[in-house]
Amino acid sequence: MKDRPLMPEQYRVTALSELALETHSMKVSGKMNSLPGQFVIVSLSGVGECPLYIASHKGSNLEFVYRTDCSITKAMSRLSKGDRIGIRGPYGKGLPVKEMNRKDIYLIGQDMGIAPLKHLVEHLKKAKVARTISIYASFMKKDYVIASWIKEWEKDNPVILSVRSADDGYLGRVGKPEDMLEGIRKDNSLAIVSVREASAIAETLLSLGLKEKQIYAAAHRTIVCGIGKCGHCLHNGRYICKDGPFMRYDIYKELIRR
Ligand code: FES
Known part of the structure; x- marks a missing residue:
């Protein structure tokens, strides 16, 4: 585990899209090693944190999918390509x-x-x-x-x-x-x-x-x-x-x- 495990790393938002009513996808770029079934904590300065499963991880590209049902995910959906977002993790055991x-x-x-x-x-x-x-x-x-x-x-x-x-x-x-x-x-x-x-x-x-x-x-x-x-x-x-x-x-x- 890292020295400061609760400190988020900064990732760059590469794409945002609305998949369905109140359902959004956010793609980010940054380094991480993950297993299927693990999750991260996404953090927005001044707004808060929320856990999200990793929906895709290819190389340095990650995707998250979320419903805009709380202040944090609503704020996430208003980000733009190129913005930075804090992410810590991945956490959890992952699937076997x-x-x-x-x-x-x-x-x-x-x-x-x-x-x-x-x-x-x-x-x-x-x-x-x-x-x-x-x-x-x-x-x-x-x-x-x-x-x-x-x-x-x-x-x-x-x-x-x-x-x-x-x-x-x-x-x-x-x-x-x-x-x-x-x-x-x-x-x-x-x-x-x-x-x-x-x-x-x-x-x-x-x-x-x-x-x-x-x-x-x-x-x-x-x-x-x-x-x-x-x-x-x-x-x-x-x-x-x-x-x-x-x-x-x-x-x-x-x-x-x-
Ligand atoms: S979320 Fe804090 S102990 Fe599990």
Whole structure:
């Protein structure tokens, strides 16, 4: 760890775009080593800090995706190309990419949970560690622009896409991610669940024959320091910022027990 782990480094904003209503992408340039599933703390002087998953990392180019639902992300969306932004991290354990070698990888994402999956898809493609990737994703209809990522993924791998609720006349699939898991292969596979409440999906996966050790789920708690010091994310003996956010399901299950 660095001498001053809470001190942000300065990164240069290289692109900003609105992907969908209140959903933005920010690309920055700067040095970092990251693993899929890790996050950073973005900091804006005089405004505040917020944690964001890394959605893409190629060379010195990083991408983050966020909803403009707080003062910090609203301020981020008003930045311009060439501006500087403070970033510290990456933090978190990251996903077990070595374990994915020659396995079928099921990526199950919903809404903004798709961001760390994008980073993982990018990694798996480059490292060619997975034999097959199947992606099940579920969005609200207004999030469809993120489906442009899915279109890229679909070139190499099957994708099942649905919305949780739809207007009359909608012709696509409607349902929750756990409704779309039939046919999943239980042997030699790993499932990555990136949704707000992962238990329903994980329990469905278990009922289909996967073991707890074949499932990784993202835990959610308020993250402040990101390095296991402030205690904000401490829950049932685990620090989400340090021990997660993605955890193997046998650990995740203990974490969420009442
Ligand atoms: S965010 Fe401070 S201990 Fe985890």
